[in-house]
Amino acid sequence: MHKRYKGIAWWGWAAAAVLYVGAAFAAVEFAWNRAIDALADVGAHRLDLYASSLTSELGRFEMVPALVARQDSVRALLNAPPNEKAGLLPAVNTYLEAVNRDVGSGAVDVIDAHGTVIAASNWNQPVSFVGTNVSYRPYFQDALARGRGRFFGIGTNTGVPGLYFANVVPEGGVAGDMAAGRPLGAVAVKVSVDALEVAWRTPAEAALVVDGNGVIVISTEPAWKFSAMRAITAQQQRGIQASRQYAGRVVEVLPYRRVGDWNGAAWFGLFPDPHRAGRTARYLVMSRPAPQGGDTIMVLLDTAGARRQQRIAFGFVTGMFLIAVLYALYALQRRRTIQEKLTAQEALRRANDQLETTVVQRTAALTDANERMQREIAERERTEQRLRATQQEVVHAGKLAVIGQMAAGLTHELNQPLVAIRTLCDNARTFFERNQPAQANANLERVGRLVDSMAVLTAELKAFARKPEVERVAVSLAEALAHARLIYDARIRDEAVRLAVRIPPGTTVYAESSQLQQVIVNLLGNALDAVRDAPARVITIEASEPDSRGIVRFTVDDSGPGIAPKVLAHLFEPFVTTKPRGQGLGLGLAITSRIIEGFGAKISAANRDEGGARFTIEFAAAEPQRTEHGR
Known part of the structure; x- marks a missing residue:
């Protein structure tokens, strides 16, 4: 029995292959000869043209x-x-x-x-x-x-x-x-x-x-x-x-x-x-x-070009041969299709029934999956809301922790004016009893000035402790540093720390005022801790002019012992601290880093070659905002 493929005997396929090879070879050879003859005619014309141009030109x-x-x-x-x-x-x-x-x-x-x-x-x-x-x-x-x-x-x-x-x-x-x-x-x-x-x-x-x-x-x-x-x-x-x-x-x-x-x-x-x-x-x-x-x-x-003509001829013969083969296969397939039509229709009907069942099952599964996804999305949104609220609470807790550490210094700052006010009031009463109102009024004026200075200090502390509504605006670096410095003035004076500040006038950056003060308070407090036992207690705070990218670099340098290399790599992670056990939880710099990221800024730390540590913040420079002050 002769072997068959697609319904055609093997000798039929062999004859078709021989016919195809012969036709393709003849077409390719004919296309090549014709293209080269045309190319030779062009060459002869070119030689005549070049000879004429040589004669005329030279x-x-x-x-x-x-x-x-x-x-x-x-x-x-x-x-x-x-x-x-x-x-x-x-x-x-x-x-x-x-x-x-x-x-x-x-x-x-x-x-x-x-x-x-x-x-x-x-x-x-x-x-x-x-x-x-x-x-x-x-x-x-x-x-x-x-x-x-x-x-x-x-x-x-x-x-x-x-x-x-x-x-x-x-x-x-x-x-x-x-x-x-x-x-x-x-x-x-x-x-x-x-x-x-x-x-x-x-x-x-x-x-x-x-x-x-x-x-x-x-x-x-x-x-x-x-x-x-x-x-x-x-x-x-x-x-x-x-x-x-x-x-x-x-x-x-x-x-x-x-x-x-x-x-x-x-x-x-x-x-x-x-x-x-x-x-x-x-x-x-x-x-x-x-x-x-x-x-x-x-x-x-x-x-x-002649090679292209050969490929075109080969493609044409191949295409015609494929068309003939496809037509023959189509005829065979059509006859087979007619014979198998009823069986195919029955199989199609069964397949449709099975498909409908599968669609119902898959639709139910997709509906369940969609409902689960909606629940997960809602749960994730609630989690994100809780996370943002928790972050704000952590930042506020960091502020309160700093306020607790500053309590001793603030007590010292408030006790001195209170003692002076008590003394001035007693003296004023004595002057009134002696019918000396001028001296009594002078003492009362001094009392008023002392009360105003205490009000400024407590207002700074109150503003620092308040939870802010985060909004990036143009904030003066010099003013933020001045407000933060009030909190540590007593400690700077008592510990004989030399604080050098070099901030160009009018330097403003994009930040939130109270949170920027908290960042500076944290960095200044860490610097004071670092220089406490140093032979030379020097803290330098600088800000650069905006560079070509509109970046202001704010640096806090100290003359302390620096940061251990193994700690430096993880310095801004929670619960990482260089302070002795019991003197810090390691959250200050982690909170500071999160606040700065909220400004769209970057913070980094490094050890200085001359000793001590340097903290650098890269802020986006901002134009100063014009505000109207009223009563």
């Missing part, structure tokens, strides 16, 4: 040396004794400059019989050819030997490549006629080929002119210029170096490989890809002799 310069050599002033300059040449030079130089400008050449030179340029169109330029000896140049040698010369090379003075035409200036007769007498010198014109290279530049093509040595002298691909299309013999290398044709360069062979012939006029080659380093591109190469001299014009046509 041919108009070929007669310039002969015309210049006919000028009596040029002949007179070459024939004049050395002591008379200086008088003839200005006229000749001016004439050569005008000729060069009119014809659009690179330079026009007059060369004496010894090969020295005695007059040039660029006589007044920074780089002038006057005084240059070109006796080693083939165009000069050919002009003296055969009447005219033609040579491509790189200028030894300028380093600019160009084509040189030269004509002999005989003692008498017509320029270029060697029978007219001994040669007095020669006239040479240099022509730039840059315009040709620009005009010939075409996408997916490369145009070259190869000289008699096999060296590329004109190229639309700059990287290939002055490379050789064939190996240069040692004798040719010596000749090139002697004539300085390529300005002393050692000519290297272009790394290409010939990979086959198309017809008698074209061949295929792999050349370095000028657009992808380290890669090669396949070109159809066509060539023909150049109109002038022994040069060769070459055009290289990229075969990528």
Whole structure:
């Protein structure tokens, strides 16, 4: 029994595969041949075009040396004794400059019989050819030997490549006629080929002119210029170096490989890809002799387009084959579908019933999951609310803890005015009894001032203890520090601590006033604890000007022993403290950190190189707020 796949015998599939391979091969080969024939036609047209442009572009310069050599002033300059040449030079130089400008050449030179340029169109330029000896140049040698010369090379003075035409200036007769007498010198014109290279530049093509040595002298691909299309013999290398044709360069062979012939006029080659380093591109190469001299014009046509035509043909055949196969399979499948239709309908009905049951079950499960999620969301929101309330309570508790620690200092600050008030009141009563109202009024005024100072202190304490409504506003750093400092003035004075404050006037930051005071109180209290047993008790509080990012750096430095490295890494975590057991819970800096984060600021701690610790807060700078004060 024959094996079958998709209802077709194996020999049917084998025949289809053979048919497909044959059709694909024939289509690809036909597309390649047709594309290359079209490419060869384009190449032949390009060669005709480049040959015509060489003839028109360079041919108009070929007669310039002969015309210049006919000028009596040029002949007179070459024939004049050395002591008379200086008088003839200005006229000749001016004439050569005008000729060069009119014809659009690179330079026009007059060369004496010894090969020295005695007059040039660029006589007044920074780089002038006057005084240059070109006796080693083939165009000069050919002009003296055969009447005219033609040579491509790189200028030894300028380093600019160009084509040189030269004509002999005989003692008498017509320029270029060697029978007219001994040669007095020669006239040479240099022509730039840059315009040709620009005009010939075409996408997916490369145009070259190869000289008699096999060296590329004109190229639309700059990287290939002055490379050789064939190996240069040692004798040719010596000749090139002697004539300085390529300005002393050692000519290297272009790394290409010939990979086959198309017809008698074209061949295929792999050349370095000028657009992808380290890669090669396949070109159809066509060539023909150049109109002038022994040069060769070459055009290289990229075969990528022909490859694309092959892929298109292959894709077309493959697509048609797939369509045919799909149609055959469709016909077989349609017949099978008709046969299995009733069974499929029954299976579909059962599947629908099962799907409806599954949908009901999944819908119930999703409803339950959604209800659970809603409950979890509500519970999470309640938890977040409780957490925010707890955080506010912790901050407030931290304030009350600080107030408890400040109770002793505040008691001292309040006792002194109270004793003074009692004494002043007793004295005032005595003055009234003695009928001395002036002294009694003076004592009462002093009592009023003492009461006002006590009211300021208690107001600061009350404002510090109040739970704030957190709102970021512009707060003056100097004012916040002044309010916080009132709480520790007695301790600073009693413990002989030197407090240095350097805050630029008008420095404001985004914060909440009472919470910023709590932060400064915590940091100042920690600094006072740190310097309690230090030999020098110094605390420095500074604020910087806003930087380019609008950041104000507020620092609190102390001269204490610093912070242990193992504690420094966890300093702002709850219950981490450097104080002895029983003197702190380790919540002050944790609360301070949370408050500062609420401002959108950052706090950090580090040990100073000179000893002690430094706490740095980076605030966002704010513009001072203008407020109206009323009664």
